[in-house]
Amino acid sequence: MKNRILAGLLAALLMVVCILAIPAPAASAQEAATEETAAEPETTETPEPTLPPVSTEKPTVPEISDPLPDVDIHSWEFTLCNSYNSRGWITCQRGNLEGIGIDERIQEAAATLMADARAAGYSIYVARAYLNTEWLENMYLTTLWVCNYDPVLTARSFQGPGVSEHQTGLAIDFTDTIGHAANYEYQFEDPEIFDSELYAWLMEHCADYGFIFRYPAEKAPWYGVSCPHAHFRYVGVEAAKFMVEHDLCLEEFISLYDPDAVYVPDNGRLA
Numbered sequence: 001m002k003n004r005i006l007a008g009l010l011a012a013l014l015m016v017v018c019i020l021a022i023p024a025p026a027a028s029a030q031e032a033a034t035e036e037t038a039a040e041p042e043t044t045e046t047p048e049p050t051l052p053p054v055s056t057e058k059p060t061v062p063e064i065s066d067p068l069p070d071v072d073i074h075s076w077e078f079t080l081c082n083s084y085n086s087r088g089w090i091t092c093q094r095g096n097l098e099g100i101g102i103d104e105r106i107q108e109a110a111a112t113l114m115a116d117a118r119a120a121g122y123s124i125y126v127a128r129a130y131l132n133t134e135w136l137e138n139m140y141l142t143t144l145w146v147c148n149y150d151p152v153l154t155a156r157s158f159q160g161p162g163v164s165e166h167q168t169g170l171a172i173d174f175t176d177t178i179g180h181a182a183n184y185e186y187q188f189e190d191p192e193i194f195d196s197e198l199y200a201w202l203m204e205h206c207a208d209y210g211f212i213f214r215y216p217a218e219k220a221p222w223y224g225v226s227c228p229h230a231h232f233r234y235v236g237v238e239a240a241k242f243m244v245e246h247d248l249c250l251e252e253f254i255s256l257y258d259p260d261a262v263y264v265p266d267n268g269r270l271a
């Protein structure tokens with residue numbers, strides 16, 4: 001994440017430098033003629049800033065003809081938390097998954113998923129699960145500093161206290177490399193996880209254990225910022241299977257029951 005932000009800032013800085021380096025228009029015809037005879041300056045391609053993707057329009061609730069699962073969307077499994085929907089201070093029911101905090105109500109499902117993945121021959125570790133508010137506040141301040149105190153860029157780069165699903169203890173970032181799990185500031189957020197065999201297995205089987213992949217890029221208008229890593233969220237088996245079968249994100253699923261339960265800004269943008 002930090003590397004990505006730094007890369008974005010560097011690209012933006014290069015753009016500013018390039019803009020400043022553009023010569024002012026010639027003040028007279030003579031000067032213009034002089035410029036024409038001057039050696040052609042070397043042209044270099046200006047790098048595009050690599051800001052995280054943001055939504056551009058307000059999404060609409062999909063039409064689903066199949067009967068909806070008989071679930072209570074106000075139950076804990078459907079706790080909604082994204083860049084548009086802050087939960088404030090969330091108290092996680094602390095469980096433990098291989099030494100990392102997690103809501104105890106999903107501990108068994110997560111442990112079974114990991115055991116089955118290993119039985120199928122995959123390496124799987126928890127890179128990040130429950131995060132407390134203090135950790136998120138510190139990380140938010142660090143990101144704010146990296147983003148030169150630009151609150152919009154910061155919000156696009158990091159889901160901080162109140163809007164991080166990790167506060168619920170219902171989300172897990174999986175990884176296939178122990179080093180990624182041991183140092184979660186390092187490379188587990190590397191998008192190469194999306195090319196891994198583990199990720200393919202998780203996408204195929206996660207719903208069997210009640211998990212969904214969260215914040216896919218194509219649904220970003222619903223939550224403002226897509227997810228750069230293998231972030232899976234527990235919603236229960238019945239709901240997870242329905243969401244996967246109908247290609248729904250959690251926000252769409254909840255909206256099918258109660259459109260007012262999901263806030264999306266009118267302009268469909270984070271800020």
Ligand SMILES: [Zn+2]
Pocket residue numbers: 128166171172173229230231
């Ligand atoms: Zn995550």
